[in-house]
Amino acid sequence: xxxxxxxxxxxxxxxxxxxxxxxxxxxxxxxxxxxxxxxxxxxxxxxxxxxxxxxxxxxxxxxxxxxxxxxxxxxxxxxxxxxxxxxxxxxxxxxxxxxxxxxxxxxxxxxxxxxxxxxxxxxxxxxxxxxxxxxxxxxxxxxxxxxxxxxxxxxxxxxxxxxxxxxxxxxxxxxxxxxxxxxxxxxxx
Amino acid sequence: xxxxxxxxxxxxxxxxxxxxxxxxxxxxxxxxxxxxxxxxxxxxxxxxxxxxxxxxxxxxxxxxxxxxxxxxxxxxxxxxxxxxxxxxxxxxxxxxxxxxxxxxxxxxxxxxxxxxxxxxxxxxxxxxxxxxxxxxxxxxxxxxxxxxxxxxxxxxxxxxxxxxxxxxxxxxxxxxxxxxxxxxxxxxxxxxxxxxxxxxxxxxxxxxxxxxxxxxxxxxxxxxxxxxxxxxxxxxxxxxxxxxxxxxxxxxxxxxxxxxxxxxxxxxxxxxxxxxxxxxxxxxxxxxxxxxxxxxxxxxxxxxxxxxxxxxxxxxxxxxxxxxxxxxxxxxxxxxxxxxxxxxxxxxxxxxxxxxxxxxxxxxxxxxxxxxxxx
Numbered sequence: 325x326x327x328x329x330x331x332x333x334x335x336x337x338x339x340x341x342x343x344x345x346x347x348x349x350x351x352x353x354x355x356x357x358x359x360x361x362x363x364x365x366x367x368x369x370x371x372x373x374x375x376x377x378x379x380x381x382x383x384x385x386x387x388x389x390x391x392x393x394x395x396x397x398x399x400x401x402x403x404x405x406x407x408x409x410x411x412x413x414x415x416x417x418x419x420x421x422x423x424x425x426x427x428x429x430x431x432x433x434x435x436x437x438x439x440x441x442x443x444x445x446x447x448x449x450x451x452x453x454x455x456x457x458x459x460x461x462x463x464x465x466x467x468x469x470x471x472x473x474x475x476x477x478x479x480x481x482x483x484x485x486x487x488x489x490x491x492x493x494x495x496x497x498x499x500x501x502x503x504x505x506x507x508x509x510x511x512x513x
Numbered sequence: 514x515x516x517x518x519x520x521x522x523x524x525x526x527x528x529x530x531x532x533x534x535x536x537x538x539x540x541x542x543x544x545x546x547x548x549x550x551x552x553x554x555x556x557x558x559x560x561x562x563x564x565x566x567x568x569x570x571x572x573x574x575x576x577x578x579x580x581x582x583x584x585x586x587x588x589x590x591x592x593x594x595x596x597x598x599x600x601x602x603x604x605x606x607x608x609x610x611x612x613x614x615x616x617x618x619x620x621x622x623x624x625x626x627x628x629x630x631x632x633x634x635x636x637x638x639x640x641x642x643x644x645x646x647x648x649x650x651x652x653x654x655x656x657x658x659x660x661x662x663x664x665x666x667x668x669x670x671x672x673x674x675x676x677x678x679x680x681x682x683x684x685x686x687x688x689x690x691x692x693x694x695x696x697x698x699x700x701x702x703x704x705x706x707x708x709x710x711x712x713x714x715x716x717x718x719x720x721x722x723x724x725x726x727x728x729x730x731x732x733x734x735x736x737x738x739x740x741x742x743x744x745x746x747x748x749x750x751x752x753x754x755x756x757x758x759x760x761x762x763x764x765x766x767x768x769x770x771x772x773x774x775x776x777x778x779x780x781x782x783x784x785x786x787x788x789x790x791x792x793x794x795x796x797x798x799x800x801x802x803x804x805x806x807x808x809x810x811x812x813x814x815x816x817x818x819x820x821x822x823x824x825x826x827x828x829x830x831x832x833x834x835x836x837x838x839x840x841x842x843x844x845x846x847x848x849x850x851x852x853x854x855x856x857x858x859x860x861x862x863x864x865x866x867x868x869x870x871x872x873x874x875x876x877x878x879x880x881x882x883x884x885x886x887x888x
Binding site: 377380381382383385386387388389390391392393394395396397398399414417418421422425426427428431 | 571573574575576577582583584585586587588589610612613614616617619620640642643644645646647649650
């Protein structure tokens with residue numbers, strides 16, 4: 325074996341090593357991003373159910389709407405993992421039903437702290453919408469990277485479970501002028 | 514007496530609570546009272562003269578399923594106007610812990626309020642969160658009625674205090690007379706069942722197992738089944754030679770339901786549990802059907818310990834087959850049972866039940882205060 329071929333082989337091995345560690349590092353970064361977006365989503369969901377519960381318990385609303393929101397918020401917060409998406413969707417629908425009443429805001433006007441609370445529910449709902457978008461983005465990117473042959477062959481992601489999309493109904497009233505959905509929707513139109 | 518009744522669910526949608534309110538209102542009117550019912554209703558549905566529409570109910574998730582409920586300030590102000598105009602002596606709300614008109618009516622009114630709880634519903638922690646809003650509404654209720662023991666437990670847990678037990682009624686005159694469906698019961702005899710086919714506690718599986726035994730012994734015997742559910746799925750469970758002798762009607766109209774009770778030689782109520790009263794049983798009794806029923810506490814009570822219908826061990830298909838077989842061979846015993854059932858069901862007839870309700874109304878109005886609206 326000549327010196328040149330040894331150098332070539334060592335060079336290829338070196339390059340391959342660098343490439344593999346780069347891919348592994350990328351997967352690692354993707355998983356970290358995934359964890360971060362999931363944690364953010366959990367916080368956003370929790371914040372939404374808490375503020376919905378708070379709105380229900382203020383006595384600002386009529387008792388029927390209070391009861392609806394309290395039950396939906398409680399069910400969302402305490403849902404088992406496999407029922408979580410369903411219960412969170414239910415909370416969205418309950419919020420939409422409450423905020424979608426004609427003259428809803430006007431009926432609360434003047435209530436102590438009403439404005440702030442409504443704004444907080446709006447913000448929390450919007451955050452859920454965004455956090456879920458970002459999380460599902462991260463899921464998609466991670467799934468794609470993990471599907472590459474090298475990642476599968478060398479099991480670059482170790483024992484990490486395959487991430488799943490978080491699918492809920494978080495659509496709010498999209499008040500786009502052309503009837504199109506916007507990315508800044510609100511609970512009331 | 515001027516009575517205002519509040520219905521939480523859309524009037525035209527079939528349901529136990531709506532049915533209860535309709536029968537109660539009509540029985541009260543027959544007794545000479547002035548009755549007004551407020552109910553969510555779609556704009557285009559025709560309503561009886563005594564029903565005032567409160568606008569459309571909105572589909573919304575509640576308690577694990579999607580219900581159509583009327584809530585919010587707009588509904589509340591409609592109820593308020595109705596209460597104000599009605600000048601009622603007593604207000605009777607139904608299902609006050611469902612987020613709909615009943616709860617809103619308690620919220621906006623003052624004076625004598627009677628509340629009836631229909632469904633059993635275990636207390637849940639989230640009710641604490643809605644408590645400030647709930648309490649101001651629910652603590653005004655002056656008398657509580659429960660339609661069953663299970664509903665009474667719910668009452669006590671949610672509202673505190675005790676409730677008077679007044680069972681669901683059955684409109685006997687609506688079931689008394691009807692023509693059998695064409696070709697029924699037929700020479701070979703017929704068994705009948707009414708209820709959801711896919712709900713296991715209704716016990717259709719027990720009856721099908723009994724029919725396997727009976728069908729093999731009796732060449733002409735047929736089984737008539739009415740009620741919602743997947744008919745194909747049920748037929749799959751029947752052995753091939755018996756399949757054309759099991760007739761599945763699916764969901765039937767109110768009129769056909771009455772005819773079903775009159776179309777069979779023996780009516781079977783094989784329920785395996787969860788029945789608080791057994792409205793189907795009471796209807797069958799009103800129609801004068803000879804009955805074989807599971808030995809559930811509620812059924813035993815309604816059937817007077819077996820005097821107005823045969824009882825068999827819960828879930829025991831062989832015993833059901835034996836009891837039904839005895840009755841099929843004994844027309845005289847069937848006639849006796851039919852007569853006993855017709856007599857026993859009288860205490861659940863709406864005019865009788867309505868008098869019990871009126872007694873509650875009279876008690877809460879003794880103070881002489883009228884129903885009004887809160888400022």
